[in-house]
Amino acid sequence: MTAEKSWVDALRVYAKPCVLSMVFLGFSAGLPYLLVFSTLSAWLRDDGVERSVIGFFSWIGVVYSIKVLLAPIVDNCSLPILTKLLGKRRSWMLVAQLGIMSGLIGMGNADAHTQLQKIAFIGLWVAFCSAIQDVAIDAFRIESSETVYQGAMAATYVLGYRIALLVAGAGAFYIAEYFSWGIAYFVMAAAMVVGVVTTIYLKEPPLKIREEAEAVVQFGFWRRLLMSGNKILLSPFTEFFIRNGKIGLLILLLIAVYKMSDITMGVMANPFYLDLGFSKKEIAEISKVFGFFMTIAGVAVGGILVVKYGIMRPLLFGAVLVASTNLLFAVLAVSKPTVLLLAAVISADNLGGGIATSVFIAYLSSLTNTAHTATQYALFGSLMTLPAQLLGGFSGLLVDQYGYYVFFVYSSLIGLPAIILVLLVMHYQDIIADHNRIKPPN
Numbered sequence: 001m002t003a004e005k006s007w008v009d010a011l012r013v014y015a016k017p018c019v020l021s022m023v024f025l026g027f028s029a030g031l032p033y034l035l036v037f038s039t040l041s042a043w044l045r046d047d048g049v050e051r052s053v054i055g056f057f058s059w060i061g062v063v064y065s066i067k068v069l070l071a072p073i074v075d076n077c078s079l080p081i082l083t084k085l086l087g088k089r090r091s092w093m094l095v096a097q098l099g100i101m102s103g104l105i106g107m108g109n110a111d112a113h114t115q116l117q118k119i120a121f122i123g124l125w126v127a128f129c130s131a132i133q134d135v136a137i138d139a140f141r142i143e144s145s146e147t148v149y150q151g152a153m154a155a156t157y158v159l160g161y162r163i164a165l166l167v168a169g170a171g172a173f174y175i176a177e178y179f180s181w182g183i184a185y186f187v188m189a190a191a192m193v194v195g196v197v198t199t200i201y202l203k204e205p206p207l208k209i210r211e212e213a214e215a216v217v218q219f220g221f222w223r224r225l226l227m228s229g230n231k232i233l234l235s236p237f238t239e240f241f242i243r244n245g246k247i248g249l250l251i252l253l254l255i256a257v258y259k260m261s262d263i264t265m266g267v268m269a270n271p272f273y274l275d276l277g278f279s280k281k282e283i284a285e286i287s288k289v290f291g292f293f294m295t296i297a298g299v300a301v302g303g304i305l306v307v308k309y310g311i312m313r314p315l316l317f318g319a320v321l322v323a324s325t326n327l328l329f330a331v332l333a334v335s336k337p338t339v340l341l342l343a344a345v346i347s348a349d350n351l352g353g354g355i356a357t358s359v360f361i362a363y364l365s366s367l368t369n370t371a372h373t374a375t376q377y378a379l380f381g382s383l384m385t386l387p388a389q390l391l392g393g394f395s396g397l398l399v400d401q402y403g404y405y406v407f408f409v410y411s412s413l414i415g416l417p418a419i420i421l422v423l424l425v426m427h428y429q430d431i432i433a434d435h436n437r438i439k440p441p442n
Helices: 007-015 020-033 038-046 053-076 080-087 088-108 116-143 145-177 181-193 193-201 212-218 221-244 245-257 260-266 269-275 280-309 310-333 339-366 370-392 394-404 406-414 415-436
Strands: none
Touching: 007 116, 007 193, 020 038, 020 088, 020 116, 020 145, 020 181, 020 193, 038 269, 038 394, 053 088, 053 116, 053 145, 053 221, 053 339, 053 370, 053 394, 080 088, 088 116, 088 181, 088 193, 116 145, 145 193, 145 280, 145 339, 181 193, 193 370, 212 394, 221 245, 221 339, 245 339, 245 370, 260 269, 260 310, 260 370, 260 406, 269 280, 269 310, 280 310, 280 339, 310 339, 310 406, 310 415, 339 370, 370 406, 370 415
């Protein structure tokens, strides 16, 4: 049994170049997310759009759940000219980043009072390009370093992601307060230059040698076509179940519900703050800036916990934190709204969310096989977001019907299955480990 590392050794992992580089890619991945999610919700609510309509706008995020369909393309297809210049992963990242920039400019040119349909369609385009970028970056991250660093790489990736959320959240709120939402989206489009420059600067990860037989070339056209289809579409999934056995279904179910509580609550967070009477400036300062530092603290703690204790125990801890902190918003909904109370609730929520996010990313990374990195990770990402995004679309209706208090209690309760499933996965993994230890050698 490997001895646990000291706290000093665990902290040193953040000095690795492969770990530090993920800050910039995390920024590029995180910037568009809020701009088609909660920042967009705030823009619409600020311009008088009904909460039920805002809830339905959150379905734009469902596009992130089709990563599993996009990933085989990113895994197996090359882009003309760009792939030769940059490599497979970086070429897809660059094309997606340029698509995001063009979409954000288009949203900035739209009027929320008269062009809701236009905003919706362009938002779908931004989410689509962002999903492609996520697939390519996830594959790049996992293939760039060995497993022992994945927890820390996940933490620095989340750091960059959260910095982007700060820019797309607080930054957009400040700009909207003093200028307009359109100008805010133009500035966000310009900020995507960070991703473009980083993609061009980094080196492509080394090619992984796959185990597929080379003899495929001798078969006829239709046989090759069928075998290629199997390789692209089926192999990533069959390999996952061959490696994990029956517990694979339990793992997929856990992935589907782990972030459900957090994502569902996030749809109505900004409209909630506005409806409580807080200004855009106050929301930017407390929810975005102050909350950012609490999230980063949680992310750092999560990365260290993975290095020191492994993944499963911190994963359970994160699930408990996410479900319990949503209850604090229910308390806020029935209390006299003060800046101090808002700061306390957001501190607890972002600290717990940061821990849960970095640990969960490390867990998903550990489940992939490098022969199918992008496809398998995209499958996990799709499962993670799709159920929550579908539920989130009805959040506005639930708030209009029952109020914010019931909504936040509900969003907390739907986090309980994640806690139960983590415990079940831990239990069955222990049984399998014990079985392997006592199994006689062949």
